[in-house]
Amino acid sequence: MERERTLIIVKPDAVQRGLTGEIIKRFEQRGLRIIGMKFMQVSRELAEKHYDVHRERPFFKALVDYITSSPVVVMALDGTNAVQAARNTIGATRPSESAAGTIRGDFGLEIGRNLVHGSDSPENGQKEVALWFDESELVDWGRVVDPWLYE
Ligand code: DAT
Numbered sequence: 288m289e290r291e292r293t294l295i296i297v298k299p300d301a302v303q304r305g306l307t308g309e310i311i312k313r314f315e316q317r318g319l320r321i322i323g324m325k326f327m328q329v330s331r332e333l334a335e336k337h338y339d340v341h342r343e344r345p346f347f348k349a350l351v352d353y354i355t356s357s358p359v360v361v362m363a364l365d366g367t368n369a370v371q372a373a374r375n376t377i378g379a380t381r382p383s384e385s386a387a388g389t390i391r392g393d394f395g396l397e398i399g400r401n402l403v404h405g406s407d408s409p410e411n412g413q414k415e416v417a418l419w420f421d422e423s424e425l426v427d428w429g430r431v432v433d434p435w436l437y438e
């Protein structure tokens with residue numbers, strides 16, 4: 288089984304609504320391991336790099352405005368199949384279509400206020416963690432519960 292890294296962003300709407308703890312809790316209780324975390328105001332430069340694949344889409348400017356509108360909490364997580372596991376916890380891109388029990392399905396209604404970002408492939412997980420975190424900001428550590436999460 289693959290150990291992967293994924294980048295999670297608790298977006299401005301979630302931070303403003305006081306949902307930061309609730310969202311972190313869901314990844315933590317799933318067993319994903321936090322290896323980096325910070326509270327920050329995102330620059331337009333970083334936002335545009337992060338969303339570079341969407342540069343030509345009509346919603347690109349709104350997306351950059353949204354992610355830079357207020358501070359975010361960024362996390363690097365690792366774990367077995369971390370990318371897919373985190374995306375399942377987050378829910379479908381459109382909150383109106385996200386399953387109940389997912390973060391977007393429990394707290395969101397609109398695609399432009401969908402609360403949280405998660406990397407979409409193991410390659411992008413590695414790339415996005417490297418874009419948002421300096422290697423010195425990542426901590427490799429062990430948890431006493433690891434044998435109860437990993438066979
Ligand atoms: P996800 O965030 O689920 O990985 P994505 O990578 O396809 O979704 O798109 C990034 C963000 O861009 C998404 O969270 C919300 C916004 N977005 C995507 N498609 C959109 C659309 N058709 N209209 C408006 N915003 C959109």
Ligand code: MG
Nearest residue numbers: 404405406407
């Ligand atoms: Mg995406």
